Amino acid sequence: MITLHTWTTPNGRKVPIMLEELGWPYEVRPVDLSRNEQHAPDFLKISPNNKIPAIVDHDAEGGPLAIFESGAILTYLAEKSGRFLASSGPERYKALEWLHWQIGSLGPMLGQLGYFAKRAEETTPAAIARFTEEGERLLGVMERRLKETAYLGGEAYSIADIAAYPWTLAATTFLQEPLAQALQGKDAIRRWLQMVGDRPAVQRGMAVPQV
Numbered sequence: 001m002i003t004l005h006t007w008t009t010p011n012g013r014k015v016p017i018m019l020e021e022l023g024w025p026y027e028v029r030p031v032d033l034s035r036n037e038q039h040a041p042d043f044l045k046i047s048p049n050n051k052i053p054a055i056v057d058h059d060a061e062g063g064p065l066a067i068f069e070s071g072a073i074l075t076y077l078a079e080k081s082g083r084f085l086a087s088s089g090p091e092r093y094k095a096l097e098w099l100h101w102q103i104g105s106l107g108p109m110l111g112q113l114g115y116f117a118k119r120a121e122e123t124t125p126a127a128i129a130r131f132t133e134e135g136e137r138l139l140g141v142m143e144r145r146l147k148e149t150a151y152l153g154g155e156a157y158s159i160a161d162i163a164a165y166p167w168t169l170a171a172t173t174f175l176q177e178p179l180a181q182a183l184q185g186k187d188a189i190r191r192w193l194q195m196v197g198d199r200p201a202v203q204r205g206m207a208v209p210q211v
């Protein structure tokens, strides 16, 4: 059994999507970020960087294993199941490349844009401009990739798509206003969003946690 510590945010939805794709049983422990539960001592033992998502795999080899960072969790689950990540060769490294691109670029830049454009009490035009520009650039990078291949890693759906989906959806919904111009004419991204979003496991994962 896997315990999933998560919340209703784009990073929080990646792991439930993967667990739903695998059809593995898991128990959800909501970590309410609005109540600062990510700083609770028991949660910090599992996720010392005070961020969701995190898992504990109670059936890991050698005993219970706690993992934080969504990219590490997705890679672990892919390797444990042998699914959604090729075991070797270019397909594996292309999927890892785009997984890391999401973790290191798309997620942090859109996260900062969300903070400065939507949540901060003070308006900071330079920060909004900087993160809008980076968001636009990254959506351009993604559009060019998805014009060449069906999925981010290549022709197969992989953990790179699972990681990118909740953030790309956020770009077209929560962040639609600052990114409206960047989203115009992004037909390859729209096609991919539809294809990934039509998957029943993605729809189920996006509804976790139910609070």
Ligand SMILES: N[C@@H](CCC(=O)N[C@@H](CS)C(=O)NCC(=O)O)C(=O)O
Pocket (backbone or CB within 6 Å): 009, 010, 011, 012, 033, 038, 050, 051, 052, 053, 068, 069, 070, 071, 103
């Ligand atoms: N690189 C991390 C990012 C995780 C992250 O930023 N999580 C946010 C929610 S989307 C969080 O837990 N924030 C709480 C905090 O910063 O205190 C990952 O991919 O897992």
